[in-house]
Amino acid sequence: MHRPFADRADAGRALAAHLQHYARRNDVVVLGLPRGGVPVAYEVACALDAPLDVLVVRKLGVPWQRELAMGAIASGDALYVNEELLRETDVGQPEFERVLAEEKAQLARREALFRDPQRAHVDVANRIAIVVDDGLATGASMTAAARALRTRAPVKIVAALPVAPYDAQARIGSDVDEFVCVLTPEHFFSVSQFYSDFSETTDDDVRAILARASSASGSPSS
Structure with a gap:
């Protein structure tokens, strides 16, 4: 091939x-x-x-269906939330905040791996x-x-x-x-x-x- x-x-x-x-x-x-x-x-x-x-990029997965993204976070404190999906899945604010905190920690870990402390975001x-x-x-x-x-x-x-x-x-x-x-x-x-x-x-x-x-x-x- x-x-x-x-x-x-x-x-x-x-x-x-x-x-x-x-x-x-x-x-x-x-x-x-x-x-x-x-x-x-x-x-x-x-x-x-x-x-x-x-x-x-880290997708914010619905707690009981993590592959279904209810939002995303990305480098530079970017946050996207799919408000319509949140309503459809009935994800409460505490559940959303818990997933957000988990993914922020994962994103910070990846950022620390890839970014020199002296090198700012473009x-x-x-x-x-x-x-x-x-x-x-x-x-x-x-x-x-x-x-x-x-x-x-x-x-x-x-x-x-x-x-x-x-x-x-x-x-x-x-x-x-x-x-x-x-x-x-x-x-x-x-x-x-x-x-x-x-x-x-x-x-x-x-x-x-x-x-x-x-x-x-x-x-x-x-």
Whole structure:
């Protein structure tokens, strides 16, 4: 079987070619979804000459059905709440607050892993946020990321992916302002089928990539 991408770096370079209209602009930020989205996002940020950051996302699952997201939190204190689902599931405020506290602790743990204390969040307010992952299957993570990110007031959210199912844009809908994808095959089983090397991206890999990006660009919040 032909696999279009050698690895995540190769996929990132292919994706960057589809994003050249955002190159060398001072209002563009690239955000990688850890962990697999970060090496892809690094190549995009380098090609566009844009700052790179991570966007750590945690879904807020309904207590008795954790895969059903009643909201999401993300890097930078972003919070999205699906008020309609809260009403439908009859989740009370104490239950919601308990889940929120648990997920905030998990998000803080991941942030501490990936973020040097001296390296601030990249500011996305009034900027174009390009959110990158290594692929999309269900769309849940990208949707949660976009909805939470929206609370940080970017002027535009771009979902950028090397590969996704042919109907991926419809799945995400209006949660993003632009959808950019290199491949949207009709026969899609998993993201990994499109990579020759889809080995795990480790926490140390993410840290090393972010350090490299920060060193190359100077202050990441500029």
